[in-house]
Amino acid sequence: xxxxxxxxxxxxxxxxxxxxxxxxxxxxxxxxxPLKLTWAPGVLEAVDIAYPKxxxxxxxxxxxxxxxxxxxxxxxxxxxxxxxxxxxxxxLTAKLRYQACTDRMCLxxxxxxxxxxxxxxx
Amino acid sequence: MSLRTISVAIFTAALYCCVFTGCSxxxxxxxxxxxxxxHVAPDFTLKDAVGKPVKLSDYRGKVVLxxxxxxxxxxxKIEIPWFIDxxxxxxxxxxxxxxxxxxxxxxxxxxxxxxxxxINYRVVIGTEELSQLYGGIDALPTTFIIDRGGRIxxxxxxxxxxxxxxxxxxxxxxxxxxxxxxxxxxxxxAFFWAK
Numbered sequence: 356x357x358x359x360x361x362x363x364x365x366x367x368x369x370x371x372x373x374x375x376x377x378x379x380x381x382x383x384x385x386x387x388x389p390l391k392l393t394w395a396p397g398v399l400e401a402v403d404i405a406y407p408k409x410x411x412x413x414x415x416x417x418x419x420x421x422x423x424x425x426x427x428x429x430x431x432x433x434x435x436x437x438x439x440x441x442x443x444x445x446x447l448t449a450k451l452r453y454q455a456c457t458d459r460m461c462l463x464x465x466x467x468x469x470x471x472x473x474x475x476x477x
Numbered sequence: 478m479s480l481r482t483i484s485v486a487i488f489t490a491a492l493y494c495c496v497f498t499g500c501s502x503x504x505x506x507x508x509x510x511x512x513x514x515x516h517v518a519p520d521f522t523l524k525d526a527v528g529k530p531v532k533l534s535d536y537r538g539k540v541v542l543x544x545x546x547x548x549x550x551x552x553x554k555i556e557i558p559w560f561i562d563x564x565x566x567x568x569x570x571x572x573x574x575x576x577x578x579x580x581x582x583x584x585x586x587x588x589x590x591x592x593x594x595x596i597n598y599r600v601v602i603g604t605e606e607l608s609q610l611y612g613g614i615d616a617l618p619t620t621f622i623i624d625r626g627g628r629i630x631x632x633x634x635x636x637x638x639x640x641x642x643x644x645x646x647x648x649x650x651x652x653x654x655x656x657x658x659x660x661x662x663x664x665x666x667a668f669f670w671a672k
Contacts, residue, residue, distance in 0.1 A: 386548045386549050387549055387551075414551065415555075416551040416554065416636060417551050421551070454549060456550070456551060456552070459552055460552055460636060461549070461553070462615070462616055463579065463614075463617070
């Protein structure tokens, strides 16, 4: 529930399978595809997206350590609830783009849909 | 103002699809297939960096290393210098490397990379249609070695050693696994035909 005129947070939990990594939101190389969460305009306004601190990992295919995420991690979005937001249920939607690899191969970049049901109260 | 936390664990089928299930068995591996087990490599025509058409069937009679890659693929970049070396070393022996980039940004991303790394073989931008013709390219790099008769002799998914590629190329160049049809066309004695 989101009270009109307040700020709320939503945590998106991502789980990567053992052996895989995905590039962080700020990869080490300009060619690499960053992790990116993008919220569509909605009843709440996304004012900040906080990505976790990445790991610097060395892989056999790279001369330098890469800025990556592995295992489980959370992306935290801070939303502003406008005072004039209409009361009632709503769905916030977002797209999460990521690109994952092992130490031998890479999967194509993917964009997945994210939906967050909310209820605005006054 | 109070800060409220909504914890949401979101698992989508798509996120699971490749990352959690791995999409395919990625233990690459293949020795050169027996001639009877090889299928014809699907033909295609795509334009190279200077706009000239690249038609796979024009390479009939040559051994072709067909490499699916992308600029964002770290393991792919390990292999590319090897392929540059093969293109140079075997160019007088009826051999060619063809690169198929699956970069969504197309030439905007690929051309600078080709120039920067002095890639000496022809590169095209792949399409979803081409990927499907080749069984769906689930992972990069994916590399096919095609025999002189235009048939797929090996397929590798993921990073492979340079030596393994070289051995397979030499097997096919030396005619140890020469398809009978190509052997007849080239006048190769019968005892060299693959069984």
